[in-house]
Amino acid sequence: MHAISRSNHAAAMDARQKLLEIAATDLGGRPDGYQVEAGRVYDSRDRSRHLTFAQAARRAIELGGKYDGHELPSNIHATTRASAIALAGRGLMGVAKDTYPHDGETHSYVVGFAEVEVDVETGSVKLIDYTAVADVGTVVNPRSLGGQILGGGCLGIGHALTQKTVYDQRYGVPLAITTSR
Incomplete structure (x- = not known):
């Protein structure tokens, strides 16, 4: 946000x-x-x-x-x-690019909880349930906030499930072509 x-x-x-x-x-x-x-x-x-x-x-x-x-x-x-x-042409329009100084960080205060099942023999991981809570202050756009929390969770889950993926050094593509190992 x-x-x-x-x-x-x-x-x-x-x-x-x-x-x-x-x-x-x-x-x-x-x-x-x-x-x-x-x-x-x-x-x-x-x-x-x-x-x-x-x-x-x-x-x-x-x-x-x-x-x-x-x-x-x-x-x-x-x-x-x-x-x-x-x-254009429908009224006063404010249009600008964000040129404010950047401190190099975008701060986020979110915690996510995942329930998973892990097959210890095959290493297969199944997501059972996920929930997240965010400390955001005043919510300006609730739908956008929900999307941001869900999107962040999806990125985290994706990273957790693929963190051991090996990439081809030359072409930068994953060597495993499926998520099930």
């Missing part, structure tokens, strides 16, 4: 900046003279001078270009680009 929330934050900050620019264009002044709060973009010195998010979204369509997604940053991922192109 850490990686997803970083990119969402970058896109939200881009959308916020565009809201400020639209307000400055329509109401006068500079973008840094405006604030975003409670569904509005308002003049910091006179809150009665404002645009609602709906008004700003309509104005983004009128302005076009970077405001409604018809002009996109060159450094965004191909999937992000395809999504933005499909949605």
Whole structure:
């Protein structure tokens, strides 16, 4: 979830900046003279001078270009680009690449429990049951969280079941062609 929330934050900050620019264009002044709060973009010195998010979204369509997604940053991922192109012209669009500094680690606090049956004669392993618990703080998207926990479990189980797989040194492919040894 850490990686997803970083990119969402970058896109939200881009959308916020565009809201400020639209307000400055329509109401006068500079973008840094405006604030975003409670569904509005308002003049910091006179809150009665404002645009609602709906008004700003309509104005983004009128302005076009970077405001409604018809002009996109060159450094965004191909999937992000395809999504933005499909949605261009429908309102204000925040599009940005996560360029925040990386500390080299993505932290995760998850524990998984697996019940397995092991045939001690053949070494065959059968997964009977698996459950996991994650300490994530505030859950923004429950479906995404469930997918992340399940995906991590699948990766761990896959690693545990194939950790003794021998790979061809030249081609990098597994020498065993099945998971049953």
